[in-house]
Amino acid sequence: MSSNFFYDSHLHLLGLGYIQSMLDLSEFESIEDIVGIRTDKAIILGRGWHQSNFKEKRYINKKDLNRITTVKPVIFTRVCGHVLVCNDKALEIAGINESTPQIEGGTFDYKTGIFTEDTLILINKIVPKPSKEDIKEYFVKGNNLLLNHNVTKCASDDFSTLNVSYELIIECLEELYSEGRMKVNLYEQVNLPSKELLLDYISKGYHIKKFNGFRMGPLKLLADGSLGGRTAYLREDYADDPGNRGIKVFKDEELEKLIYIADSNNIDVAIHAIGDGMIDIVIDSIEKSINKTKRFDHRHSIIHAQLADRLQIKRMKKLGINVIVQPIFLNSDIAIIKERLGEERAKETYLFKTMYNEGIKVGFSTDAPVEGVSPEENIYCAMNRRSIKNPELGEFLPEEKFTYEEAIECYTTSNLWLSYDE
Ligand SMILES: [Zn+2]
Incomplete structure (x- = not known):
């Protein structure tokens, strides 16, 4: 790779470190082998x-x-x-x-x-709460893994990973950076999924506070589920599960309210939305909010946006809504897109290059630990539209391929812009 650094614009740094503390079962080839595991851990x-x-x-x-x-x-x-x-x-x-x-x-x-x-x-809930030192250790492990892949900057969602207060997470980060244990530059995607939590955070002034080595970023909300799990919220039923359209995590008015509270306090939003139905709701909510706040220079984004169709992409461009996408998701998803949506609807999915051509700011990310942190693999999927583990499935919508230069732009300068790190 010719870039000397990468910026991953959506992952879970704490989660990435946390799972290192668990047994890795991914390489086991039989249940018999798993049954042979012995460890002296209490849980x-x-x-x-x-x-x-x-x-x-x-x-x-x-x-x-x-x-x-x-x-x-x-x-x-x-x-x-x-x-x-x-x-x-x-x-x-x-x-x-x-x-x-x-x-x-x-x-x-x-x-x-x-x-x-x-x-x-x-x-x-029976897993004991981690200590402060445990949490700090998980962050350091995540930090080290990123550095091994030349990822020196990231936007990370960490407030909701463990069952602890967001203030404890901020405290851990403050200590880690002042102790010099964290080298990755971090932009926190603040996951505060209720009005009470968000107002608490704002009233304490965290959104404008200056920290050493890291910054507080957009309000991150998880608005629907995943395509693989048939929980992404669709306009119409899943092709392989009639009667199911997925889930909405928030009531529409609740989501709209949270977006407005953030926007009116000069906080951007970064909303996880995968299904076309949820993308409609998120675009509508952002549109209503910016019409009231008149904050037209916002840098709001939709995270994932896999099922955004061409009309939605045009609306997003008009409203200045950016996207944070994961080409590496094609690695697992090529195998299931047509099953979940049918042949026709599948043609209006993962249109990342269409978004780019439309002039939308497209940031690349991995969503690690959902996928691995490797920029090489992510860029491979962006450029080849092919699964690495199932290459026999062929290319998915090959007209959506990025060039190498474009992929590097999405992994560096676009992400810097999205986080005001220019
Ligand atoms: Zn995520």
Whole structure:
């Protein structure tokens, strides 16, 4: 790569470090091998398993994990982060038995020990809160991983990663930078998903406070889910799941209100929106807000924007809405786009080069640890529109390929502009 640095405009630095503290299950080729794991940790946490890697070709379950231990809790999260499996000891400590009722937004199965989506918290709540030194250690691990890939600047969403207060996260960052333990320049995408939290943050003046080595950035909100998980909010049903259009994390008026509070306090917004239905709602909300605040020089952005169609792209350009996209998502998604949306709708997706040609500011990012932090792999997907792990699937909308120079621009100068780091 000819650029001597990269700027990743959306990832989770704390999350990236945090998962290093868990067992890495991504390389295991059989459930039998996983069952052989032994460790002296009081609670055994693992991540990254994928059933198609196993020769058994099935999900790992509670019975398998009981073979590791029955006296300590074992919690193994799937590669996607949306599914986990745990043993009987974890269920017992969490207070879950055969008669525990289901909760909204996910499902769990007591017999198999498998939990999905919003039910993950029922199990994850038994994991002890990390200490301040733990949190600082996770940040340093994330920092080191980025530097190994020449990523010297990042915009990162860290307030909601662990179940701790946002003020503790800021305190950790202040200490880390003053101790000289962090070298990566950080622009925090402040994830404050309620009016109370956002107003608390503003009333304490954090949005205008100067810090040494890092800065507070846009309000980050997660407005819908993912295409793979069929939780991105669509205008029409999923082709492979009739009756399902995905999820809205906020009520429309709530999202609109949060965007307006930020915008009227001179804070940009960076909203996670993947489905075309959610992108409509986000564009409408930003439009309403800037019509009231008259803040036409904002640098608001939509993170992901995978299903933004050509008309939405034109509206975004008109309103000055920028995008933060992840070409590396094609690595996993090429295999599922047509299944989820059908042949026709798939043609209006991942139009990153169309956005660029339209004159929208396009920032590249990896969303690590959802994908790896490697700029090389991300740029490969931007330039080749091909999956690295499934090259046989061919190119997806090859007219959306970036040139090398354009990709470097999206990975450097565009991201600097998005974060006022010019
Ligand atoms: Zn993210």
